[in-house]
Amino acid sequence: MLLLSHPTGNTFFRATARALYRTELLAELASTICWNTNSLIAKSIPQSLRLQLDRRSFSDIPLQLQHSHPLREFLRLFSSQFNIPVLHAHERGALSIDMVYRRFDKYISLRLDRLHNLTGVYAYEDCALATFEAAKKRKLCCFYDLPIGYWRAAQLLFSEESELQPLWASTLTGLKDSDHKLSRKDQELALADVVIVPSNFVRNTLETFNASSALIKVIPFGSPLVPTLSKTCSHDGPLRVLYVGSLGQRKGLSYALDAIDILGSQVKLTLIGKRPVLDCVPLNLALDKHHWIESLPHDQILEQMACHDILLLPSLFEGYALVISEALSRGLPVITTPNSGATETVRDGIEGFIVPIRDVDAIADRLQILIDDRARLALMSHYCLQRAADLSWSMYEDSISTIVQENLCLSALSE
16 A cells, blocks of 8 residues: 655646556545545635635545645745745745645655555655655655656756857756755655656666666656547648747747747747746747747646647657647647657657757758648648547556556565
8 A cells, every 4th residue: 555645736646646546555645735626615715716726636536545734835825926035935935846845745754654554655756755764664665756857967958058048048947956955856766666757768867877776667648538529730821839838948948939930920839838037038029929828727728739730849858748648639749859758659750740959940840841731730630639549547547556566566575
């Protein structure tokens, strides 16, 4: 039986929870907020707040298996409406996301004393160290989920990028991480028995730096259900290009914008995402020039995908970008890079194109191909829907269950 913990919850955390519950391996799901959408409080609060908190519900898991530690996260969400730098300062602020993660990790480590019949814990990057240290004292198996590439590989690439694109350097917020935070990542990896990653790109970053001696298993993220109505791609206007993600250089955004500029009126770009900083001049100019949507609920992002022709995501460093699987489920071909982790799901020339990082001409060339050949675009869209149907979240859940069961058995045999 496992204690599964994550401070905020996300799509792949929910899939893991379903996998463990379905196979009777889930002792408890722990998060900062486990929202009950049917509670009296949920029905009485303002709709705007209710919609935000509904994202923190885990409806697939019985309430008696859910446990929350909400105070600091509630305060962080409430105070985020106000500009209070001292509270939200990177890593140090009392209500920074880093502080929420560390305090939650410490709380979960103490929580282990109250749970019986545990055989393992399953935790995520930046919120696993205290949990794993406590688990090791109890001889529990430690499963570590690393959704993005290894930090040393990231720092090396970001340092290079800040020299290549100095006007975009302020958006590379990973360079602000302290030595203490980076050291915690290594300590988490050292304590892990099994490391689960979403792509071979992540595994390669770990192996390049000999970052872990644990078993590393690649399990690509799943795709949402494919809608019954097919996507219609044929139209005579500019190619409708969509970008979804944080508006920073880790996603290769400057290279996407430069490629769009080459093609001019042949394309129409929509950007969905929040600015990581306010002082990036070329980013601010681009947001004034193109159609920018700062934030949308998940279902409306999927609607936007269905209304566009191509997803452009020339990422420099990811683990596996979930928006790629979401795009496939809406028949939206993808232009991306190997560093997005997409080589697990996108076949070059079939569901989209895989281009080298930092290659503006390659991006523009692939866009031009689809501008000139709308029949090929339509065929790619059809292949996307087929691919998404083959890469369901149920497959991800089955893989998680298998790996957990196998390694719990091995851990028991070794005792």
